[in-house]
Amino acid sequence: METYEFKQARAVWIKTEENKAVYNQFAGFYTELNVKKAERITIEVAARSYYRLYINGSICADGPARTSKGYCRVDEIMKEITAEETGKITVALEVLAIDKPEKYSNDCTLEPGMLVVEICGEDGRVLSATGTKAWRGKNLKYRRLLVETMSHSRGITEWYDLNEKSRSWIAGQPGELQDMEETVHVKDEPVYLKRRAPYPTYRVHMFDGLQRVTDRKTAPEIDPGMVITLSKMMNREWYGQIPEENYFLEAVCKEKDAPFTGIYRREKKKKEYQKDVMTTEASSGENDFSMVWSRRESELGFIEFTVNTESTCVIDMVNSDHVTLKGEVKGNTYVTRYCLEKGTYHLTTMEPKLTRYVKLIFRTNGKVKVEDPKILEYTYPDENTGWFECDDGDLNRIYDASRKTLRLNTLDIFMDCPQRERGGWLCDSQFTSYGAWQMFGDLSVEKDFIENFMLTDPDEMEHAFFPEVYPGSKKDPGDPGIENWSFWLITELADYYDRSGDNSFVEACRGRVSRFIEGVLSRRGESGLLEGLNTLFVDWSLSNRDFCLKPISIPNNCLAVHMLEQAYWLYGVEEWKKAAGEMREIIEKLDEMPGIFGGGGDGAVYQNGQLRRTDCATESGAALELWSGFHKNDRRYIRRFVDSMGYSPRFRPDPNVGRSNLFIGLMIRFSVLAKMGEIDALVREMKDLYLSEMRIGSGTLFENYSGFSGCHGFNAAAGAFLTNYVLGLGEPKQRTKTIRISPNPRNLFWAAGRARCEDGEITMNWNADHVTHELEINLQMPKGWKAEYHIPFALTAWKIRVNGEQLKK
Structure with missing residues (x-):
């Protein structure tokens, strides 16, 4: 440090x-x-x-x-x-x-x-x-x-x-x-x-205009939502201290729009040294009233506005990145309340808000005059270093949405979401980091992020594991939460080393990593695998049910094996290699047994000296096993995974196999498809999933299928996959100063992109002639860098030229 x-x-x-x-x-x-x-x-x-x-x-x-x-x-x-x-x-x-x-x-x-x-x-x-x-x-x-x-x-x-x-x-x-x-x-x-991470920007984002003015009416039938229920359940002692007069969120959530019964007018206001601003003057009618401003896409930052009120006034400011199916901005828990005496105020929130819509609710007997609000951006200062573009506009839109999602979830750490939690979750960061290096060309946030976890006290944490999310806090400081999340930290550390070549930092982490792996190996049971882990996670789907995870989770044991192999690659500890080999052999023997899918389901039991899988298989479990390096030579297993699973399978899916959700099963699947060279399936599924999300309009990518699940940073990997596996400009490896080049034109005529390394920029573009089967590649790299070409099978008979010279295959 x-x-x-x-x-x-x-x-x-x-x-x-x-x-x-x-x-x-x-x-x-x-x-x-x-x-x-x-x-x-x-x-x-x-x-x-x-x-x-x-x-x-x-x-x-x-x-x-x-x-x-x-x-x-x-x-x-x-x-x-x-x-x-x-x-x-x-x-x-x-x-x-x-x-x-x-x-x-x-x-x-x-x-x-x-x-x-x-x-x-x-x-x-x-x-x-x-x-x-x-x-x-x-x-x-x-x-x-x-x-x-x-x-x-x-x-x-x-x-x-x-x-x-x-x-x-x-x-x-x-x-x-x-x-x-x-x-x-x-x-x-x-x-x-x-601090290594760059400093946030304060660019000003205006709203497109005032969308509507409505009365507010209480609707008791409206469910205030799970967020309030969960908040009270997880913070019982705190909620017991709040005086009754300070409760207001449920009342805001139970309000609905009604026809405006007051009076309002809009006018343009001249401001010195600034653009003209629009102001709205309004007075209430029969009820409290609200004004809603909207944008075409979401942005993250501090909301500020100027208001004049001729008498006491309560303003509830609600921000949201989506509307209801009726087009209303529903009340939520991210309300900022201002209780104002008569006067003029320039107000700026202290918390950053994820905002496509902002609703100001006025509770007053007098007249108010408010300037159109704006957003002061509080995100990573994206300088458009990395870049991807091709002649398929849908892929460009997915790339732009992935990049924006990354920016909104990156600041001093990688965050899972920019408002509900703003927490630095492991597992999310494994995939967020793909995009951060490929699109931002920056490792400073990732280094700070990893260091935060490495600074946790191994004597305080149960079995020296890492917290599931950090910086954070729990009443039991030794509770790591989701235990297999710690495995992802080591795989990310190995990726970070490959990206950066930062050996001194990796060595500084050795002691903390060693304590953690000592704790992991202490969890091996009679079966030879990890048993009795408390809280596990594979995906928001059937794969997360106890009968898939307990008593032994095969997918998470596969992840543990891969983690141990990566740790051995980093530090060369023979004990870790030996343990990984033993566990891999145990799991591979399981797959020789008959079952409904490969060797059977996600879970396993050890009885009478024998280990066997249970019979509930899931797509997400299969994805995690493949991602961890298992079933690599099982063609039947791989073809079923590629063609009969996922968001939009080519063939009818097996009804006996649980389907995946986006977090994190489908993202693991995308990563597996990319590494296996199944680019047609990857692109098809990304389009089917992400374009439907983008039609909702926030301009970001979500945790699950629905826009109500909100913007989540792990989708940054989608943009990296497009650059790496469609354009074919791989992730720069600073450690070896190499980059993998593997273009996949499919039905594209051209593609172009750029990435940054510590030595400068790497640019690449190609154009494809699908009649003559010729591919012209232009590639520029900093001095000392080497390209490693991996030409896909579909281009076997093509003539490929790099910077005008024939590529020797």
Whole structure:
């Protein structure tokens, strides 16, 4: 790990009552600088949970880059101070420290509040540092903290009680800083780490326009939804502390649209130095009312808007990436509530929101005037490094959607989804990482992601396994959750090494990996396979039923074998190779027994000294076994897998074999089809699945078949597959400086693309003449790189030229 050292700054927090449990805190910190000349200053910030940094009252940055318990990554934010801005510079931070009695979160470690800031000039001199008297802080009382959670695994919803002066301290308004107090030093400072991941963008995304204005009516028959039920079930102790008046999400979810009975008008407003903006002035009729703005596709970021209200007003802001089958923006749990006194407010959410639609619900007796909202993008800064295009517009659309899905789920870590959890799940990351390297040409996020897991304490975790999702927190800190998720971390580490050649990092992980594999091997039972694992996962389908997973899961044992083989490849430990060989032999003997599909079902039992498979087979189990290197020479098994399974099989599927869902069975299937060279089947199934998702219109790819399952990052692999196996520009291997070239024209006339490695860009394009059977390839690589050609069988008789020269097959 790369540690980070501050010159002077110390970690601080606001004063709190001792021996009193405080589960959420919202704190403000403030200082002033005297900058005498135009220069670039560097603001180094580390915090737990979330912070927002303001310079002279304007948003400058959000963070932090998340990491492991006991550690903090340091953000380095550059700010140009112009000659006009010299003099007094105000610096303010809002910092949220999230905690819950259940200690359950998927996106942060729920550690106590902490902030450290050091501001340096161009010459490295320290201009200001926390831990000195120049910094003051206070408890911010305008955000309610005893409120409902956004989801079962996230923090609290945003609820603000504001007047026009509530937040004026941020800009250092005279008279608004008197209640600031000296900060106190944090007792146990974390270990500070360097942030490798790039910093997010703040591009502005406008809505296409106001879609509708409607009244709100309560509809008791509406089901508030599983998210609320799950949140209450998983956070019982927390929900028991919330006062009745702070419950509001279920009421929002039970509202429906009704014809507007009030009055509204739209007008264009001139703004200096900005484009004209549209404003809507409205007053209610018989009921509360709402306004909905929409976009053609979803975006992720902070929603901001300006509103004037002539009397007290409650605004509930609902964001969503989909509508109901009736076209309504249904209430959900991602509501931001603003309770406003009369006045004018410029409001920006502190949480990033996945938004295609935003609905502002106004509860007031007076008139309101609101400017059209906008989104400040808070995602990975995609620079269009990687690229794929061909003459099939549907494939281009799938690539673009995959790339967008990756961007929305990539920031400081790989996230499974950008709003419901924002958690870094293993297994998801195995497939997300394919896209990140192929499309972004960047390994920094993946390295930080893997390091977070490697920094977990093996003595704290049961059997030294890794957490299923991290940064995160559980009441039982030793519970890894889904145990086979840890296997995917080692396979991803091996892929990372092949992509990067970063031997020093792999060696730094040796000790933690060794402890984990020691724990894995301790779980081998009398059968010689892993037995009695607590929580397992294959796919959101029949494959996840206990009769497929227990007492012995053959697909997950296959994954364990592959993981051990990859670990041996990384570290050369003979014991791991021996164990993998023994387990592989046991599983392969099983497949010699008669059964309905190969050797039988996903599960197995060991009785009277004999191991046998049970009789429930699934497509996802078969995919995982093939992905792990089993059945490679069983042609019958492979043909049934290719032709009679999947989302759109060529032949009628076997009714005795459980079908796959998208997460994660179909993605494993896509990976297997790609590696086996079954590109026709891969493309057909990707089109059938993803184009139906894209017709829903959010522009992203989902966890399951339905748009209600939301944007999920593992679909980044789809874009990588198109580049790798249709264009044929393989994943760059920095370790060996090689790239696999395997074009698959199928019925395409041309394709082109680009990838990046540490030595520069790799570009490739080809055009195919299906009459003369000629393929012209143009390939450019950095000096020292070598192409390895793997020409598919379909091109055996073709004339292939690379950069004008005949390719020797």
